[in-house]
Amino acid sequence: MMNSDHGAQRFAVVVDGYAMGGYFHEAFAAHGTKLIHVQSTSDLLPKLSPPDLGRYVANIPWAGELDVLNQLLPFRPFAVVPGIEPGVPVADRLGELLTVPSNGSKLSRARRNKYEMGECLRNNGLRAAAQFKSGSIDELMLWVRRHRHYPVVVKPLDSASTDGVFICRSEASVAHAAKSILDSWTIFGSQNSEVLIQSYLEGDEYIVDTVSHGGHMYVCGVWRYEKTFINSERRVYDRDILLSPQDDVVSQLADYVSGVLHSLGIDYGPAHAEVIMTPAGPTLVEVGARLNGNLHPGFHQAALGHDQAQLTALSYADPDRFLREYAGRVYHKNTEAILFNGHTQKKGVVERVNDSVLREMENLRSTFLLSPRLHRGSRVEPTTDSLKAPLRACLISHDRDQIEHDYKKLKSLQEELFVVTPD
Structure with a gap:
């Protein structure tokens, strides 16, 4: 693609390149593409680690769509991708304005708002949870009384990572959860003005990661979630198991x-769906038109031979190859793989990392990557969502018994990893 201002260089746009959005650098670079960063906000999101803006040829803070569009036009980008959830509607709209392959803005709200x-x-004839939303606790309680079935799930409309998700078994529990949500802000920095309440879906929960081009979908990987209760109302991710x-x-x-992607107009780029296999069949928990939040390219490439960021870049940069080699197909599994999210009940300040425990974890035969997420001086709170997980580990092995043994060993050692001075 020729560009009068930038020679033969090709450019793509990442909106909100926080967290897993940072993996697009290497993915697009493999196709000779440089990246421009767009912030969906005028200032960086304060609750998230900032993206490495030095890796982009330009950073454009949000100052209205026309201002951003005028700054992008000289680069003639051929793709716009979101890094994290808040970037989805902005990427949809910019892709539309730039007339590049895009999911468009018509269904952007439905791709972000869980209700x-x-x-x-x-409305498209697909199974979905019974649900109700309101900013009034009284209205929520009225729905619960009419619904008559417990448990129910109470959560924010547009957060992530099990942030603010409650499983409630009584009216009192629902009222407490709703008040807690309405008094809080999402991890993306917006205040919760409404609460979503849904029927509880019984069954195993799965991750389905995809990349699409022109509505032609490739399934990158399917993982089974296992969660653990930390109290009667809250569950946290324990491990993801590659199927x-x-x-x-x-x-x-x-x-x-x-069918979900078609209904929501997710025809291009990545998607990360969470689905429960109920007795009636698969039923969506939620889907994000972005990368899997637990993506680690090296781990996924070892287990699957590819990763979602790499495939997304391919789908935009070389769509003919993507359609020829991936469209309509399902992944190949190279090895057993588990992603483990540690959790803790400790509260206080980290005095030190227990080096002998750390070495024991690192030396487990299936340990591919071990990521302690706390250090000396870090504050520790009991784990209530995946953002507060004190430890993440990627396990790979051709031996199913070995990987199961090492997973159990990690669980047994996790509370010994950090020496904490209690409050």
Whole structure:
């Protein structure tokens, strides 16, 4: 693609390149593409680690869509991708304005607002949880009384990482959860003005990661979630287990998620769907039109032979190859793989990392990557969501018994890793 101002150089745009959005650098660089960063906000989001802006040829803080568009036009970008959830509607709109392959803005709200997401699926004949939203605790309580079935799930409309998600088994619990949410802000820095309440979906929960081009979907990986209760109302992620593509549940999930993406207009780029296999069949928890938040390219490439950021870049930079090699297909599993999220009940300040425990964890035969997320002086709070997980570990092995043994060993050692001075 020629560009009068920038020679033969090709450019793509990342909106909100926080967290996993940073993996687009290497993915697009493999296609000779440089990146421009757009902030969906005028200032960087304060609750998230900032992106490395030095890796972009330009950074454009939000000052209205026309201002951003005018700054982008000289680069003639061929793709716009979101790094994290708040970047999704901005990426949709900019892609539309730049007339590049884009999901468009018509269904952007349904791709972010969990209530509208569910209603969109229902209107397209897909299974969805019974649900209600309101900023009034009294109205929420009225719905619960009419619904008559416990437990129910109470959560914010547009957060992530199990942030503010409660499983409630009584009216008192619902009222407490709703008040807690309405009194709080999302991890993306916006105040919760409404609460979503949904029927509780019974069954195993799965991750379905995809990349699409022109509505042609490739399933990058399917993982089974295992969560653990930290109290009667809150669960946290414990581990994600990579499934064999030959597992019967994979084809059922892929068919259902294909319908979900079509209903929500996610025809281009990555998607990360969380689905529960209920007795009635697959039912969506939520889907994000962005990368899996637990993506680690090296881990995924070892387990699957590719990663979602790499495939996303390919789908935009070389769509013919993507359609020829991936569209309509399902991943190949190279090895057993588990992503483990540690948790803690400790509260206080980290005095030190227990080096002998750290070495024991690192020396487990299936440990691919171990990431302690606290250090000396860090404040420790009991884990209530994946953002507060004190430890993350990627495990890989061709031996299923070995990887299961090492997972259990990590669980047994996790509370010994950090020496904490209690409050």
